[in-house]
Amino acid sequence: MSTPLLEVNNVSKHFLGLKAVDGVSLTVQKGEIVSIIGPNGAGKTTFFNLLTGQLEPTAGEVKLRGQVINQLAPHDRARQGMGRTFQIAKPLIALNALENVMIGAFMRHSSMAVATEKAMVVLERVGLAHLARRRAGDLTLSERRRLEVARAMALEPEIVLLDEVMAGLNQSEVGKAIELLKGLHADGLTFLIIEHNLKVVRAFSERVVVLDRGRWIGEGTAEEILTSPAVIKAYLGEGHMGGQTKQTTEVNA
């Protein structure tokens, strides 16, 4: 087996007494789409922050292409091919869509002309070229989510981490977003996604990892995970998985 693109060994993050992430391991091979699901507060976003360097792990090791990257700052990890989106999108609202994407492009290209051209190609790829000059603050939720993906793409990443990019979108917007991500995957991108919507997970992901209270509690295909007693138990009391499972069943009926 070749060296995994991303390898996470036994990482933990403790906030004082709270074990937000507690000894989680995961590998992602180049070309895979791996999903992380789990109830609110399970530690999913914290786990992403450990991978991309926004937070330093209390223990454990993060490797990219076999190299330990624990000591690298977020922008160095981006330079090495890790792109990400944030659960709470942070576009620079006073800048237009193109300028937002150019900030990412400047990481790879110092020339204004080249950065502009690269950013336009990315905007076209995500279906936002017609809104290039619109202020980010004036974009709709679904357009802002696309802009987030575009900002990550502008770094020319090898792996992209998506934190709930479909949350709050309507069904048709979710459908288009899945289509976009499948296209980017076909172009060669590897994905690690945090996703609440199990319809998305099922449509998009080959392998699903479940976190609960900071811990890894299961892994498998979407079908296996949806019927796993440990996973169902973790979600009991929260209720949303039941609802989404039903929705998924209806869609596939």
Ligand SMILES: Nc1ncnc2c1ncn2[C@@H]1O[C@H](COP(=O)(O)OP(=O)(O)O)[C@@H](O)[C@H]1O
């Ligand atoms: N910076 C922080 N300081 C203290 N506690 C935090 C911090 N970030 C997250 N937490 C806590 O860690 C737990 C996991 O949070 P989070 O990773 O956001 O979960 P998820 O993304 O799965 O909903 C939660 O209990 C949250 O309140």
Ligand SMILES: [Mg+2]
């Ligand atoms: Mg989160």
